[in-house]
Amino acid sequence: MADNINVPIRMLVFTSPECYACPDVERIVHKHVGTYYSDLCHISTIDVIEYPKVAEKYNVRSLPTVMIDDEIVLQGLVTESDIQDLLWQRVTGSIMEREESFDARKETLLTISKNSFDSIMNEEFIRPNIGDYLHVGVMQQMMVSLVALDKLVPHLLYQAGRDVGLYGVGTYLMITLNPSIGTEFRAKERFEEVMTGLVKYFSDNETINIPMKLAESAKVVKLNEDMAVLRINGLASACGAPFVGEPLCHFSAGEMAGITEALTGKHAVVHESKCIGTGHTYCEFEIMVSDDKITRTQEEYQDEYIVEDRSQHFQGILHDISTRLHESFISPKDVFERGNIGNEVHFTKLQQAIVNLRMADPFSGALLYAAGRQLGIFGPGRDILQRYLEDENYSWPLTLDQSLHVLNKFFHFGMIQAAKERSDVKIIEEDDQLKIRIYECAMSSGAKDSETTFCDFMAGYIAGRIQILTSKDCIVTETKCHGLGDKFCEFEISFVD
Numbered sequence: 001m002a003d004n005i006n007v008p009i010r011m012l013v014f015t016s017p018e019c020y021a022c023p024d025v026e027r028i029v030h031k032h033v034g035t036y037y038s039d040l041c042h043i044s045t046i047d048v049i050e051y052p053k054v055a056e057k058y059n060v061r062s063l064p065t066v067m068i069d070d071e072i073v074l075q076g077l078v079t080e081s082d083i084q085d086l087l088w089q090r091v092t093g094s095i096m097e098r099e100e101s102f103d104a105r106k107e108t109l110l111t112i113s114k115n116s117f118d119s120i121m122n123e124e125f126i127r128p129n130i131g132d133y134l135h136v137g138v139m140q141q142m143m144v145s146l147v148a149l150d151k152l153v154p155h156l157l158y159q160a161g162r163d164v165g166l167y168g169v170g171t172y173l174m175i176t177l178n179p180s181i182g183t184e185f186r187a188k189e190r191f192e193e194v195m196t197g198l199v200k201y202f203s204d205n206e207t208i209n210i211p212m213k214l215a216e217s218a219k220v221v222k223l224n225e226d227m228a229v230l231r232i233n234g235l236a237s238a239c240g241a242p243f244v245g246e247p248l249c250h251f252s253a254g255e256m257a258g259i260t261e262a263l264t265g266k267h268a269v270v271h272e273s274k275c276i277g278t279g280h281t282y283c284e285f286e287i288m289v290s291d292d293k294i295t296r297t298q299e300e301y302q303d304e305y306i307v308e309d310r311s312q313h314f315q316g317i318l319h320d321i322s323t324r325l326h327e328s329f330i331s332p333k334d335v336f337e338r339g340n341i342g343n344e345v346h347f348t349k350l351q352q353a354i355v356n357l358r359m360a361d362p363f364s365g366a367l368l369y370a371a372g373r374q375l376g377i378f379g380p381g382r383d384i385l386q387r388y389l390e391d392e393n394y395s396w397p398l399t400l401d402q403s404l405h406v407l408n409k410f411f412h413f414g415m416i417q418a419a420k421e422r423s424d425v426k427i428i429e430e431d432d433q434l435k436i437r438i439y440e441c442a443m444s445s446g447a448k449d450s451e452t453t454f455c456d457f458m459a460g461y462i463a464g465r466i467q468i469l470t471s472k473d474c475i476v477t478e479t480k481c482h483g484l485g486d487k488f489c490e491f492e493i494s495f496v497d
């Protein structure tokens with residue numbers, strides 16, 4: 001696989017159990033992809049009965065439908081040779097587009113990375129009103145709901161982290177934290193210095209003005225010429241997590257790999273061998289370097305899934321995280337088990353992961369939306385909504401007007417505000433339409449114009465909350481975003497008949 005398309009092309013096959021043409025088309029697609037593009041493509045089958053929202057979002061009206069990169073390429077019953085020709089055309093087209101969009105993604109990453117550098121080194125806040133920290137519970141909620149929905153996500157997060165490590169300013173920061181990296185040219189010693197740098201990077205330390213609070217502490221527990229084991233306590237992506245059965249810190253693993261590659265000039269692969277998510281009390285990463293090319297394959301990654309009935313299992317975990325998020329504001333005990341550093345993490349860590357994912361894999365927008373919507377419908381806080389509804393003397397189901405009024409109050413509820421996912425929320429009326437405007441959103445604040453919106457998770461969350469208030473199905477579309485060059489994010493709501 002060419003290096004700059006290390007994120008596989010996503011092919012979506014929409015089917016349903018009743019569709020008579022689907023099994024044939026699906027089989028042919030799998031056969032051709034498996035034969036010619038197994039390294040380049042990943043096929044996700046979507047049952048439209050199970051995931052009606054995804055089908056709706058992409059306007060899939062007949063089955064089977066095959067999509068590549070957000071575009072429908074095949075629909076209905078087609079012959080094998082047609083399928084073969086079309087796939088060939090579209091896959092090569094998509095590879096070329098990826099080569100082009102790679103530069104745009106790199107630039108966006110660099111901006112975010114530079115923002116975080118300015119924030120922590122020079123105290124130039126990206127979010128002047130609420131500051132640049134975010135509750136770790138918010139980060140975990142988003143990451144876990146993504147991983148829960150799709151098996152490719154861990155691999156994508158690893159690649160996103162690797163890109164951030166390779167092309168971000170993490171390498172400069174590492175040299176600031178451990179200047180010896182810059183002066184050591186012997187390979188073995190340099191690798192050691194890089195590991196020392198990573199320990200500082202992941203430890204809560206005073207070398208930088210504003211700590212990132214990525215983790216509580218870190219240490220190297222094993223080190224030889226081409227392999228090291230790094231143990232991290234209280235890592236933001238997993239701290240205090242219940243038993244998930246899978247490691248959770250894919251982005252950090254990828255970032256370590258990217259930073260190590262950039263600073264040693266060797267190939268690097270990182271594997272999270274222990275995680276709080278797999279029942280350990282800390283996370284542990286095996287970092288391997290080599291002069292020869294070494295890569296991680298998707299297959300290797302998917303072997304790590306051990307839990308049956310994932311979606312139900314993850315539903316429980318998400319519920320647990322949300323409950324702990326709320327608990328952490330009222331309980332005196334250290335709910336997220338982070339010791340002295342508290343419950344916050346620099347928000348750009350979450351942003352780097354989401355933005356890179358969003359730009360590398362167009363389908364991740366739909367995944368984020370679906371995950372946000374699940375949380376909006378099933379997540380905690382419904383009792384607060386209920387209380388506001390009673391305060392206003394509204395009777396359920398609410399009109400859109402009423403539901404936005406309640407939702408606005410909900411967003412301003414102290415505990416919700418305190419998670420710092422955003423600063424202010426306003427309901428705007430424009431062209432006879434009600435819109436929700438969000439300021440200093442964690443997902444996109446400070447990002448440069450990248451010709452895309454980034455806040456699909458938030459859009460889905462709003463849709464879920466409005467749905468439980470109005471009892472009507474709705475679609476929320478983000479029309480303004482920092483990712484489109486705007487100064488805030490704005491969401492429009494439309495109902496589905």
Ligand SMILES: [Zn+2]
Binds near residue numbers: 235237238247277284
């Ligand atoms: Zn972990």
Ligand SMILES: [Zn+2]
Binds near residue numbers: 443453455488
């Ligand atoms: Zn946005």
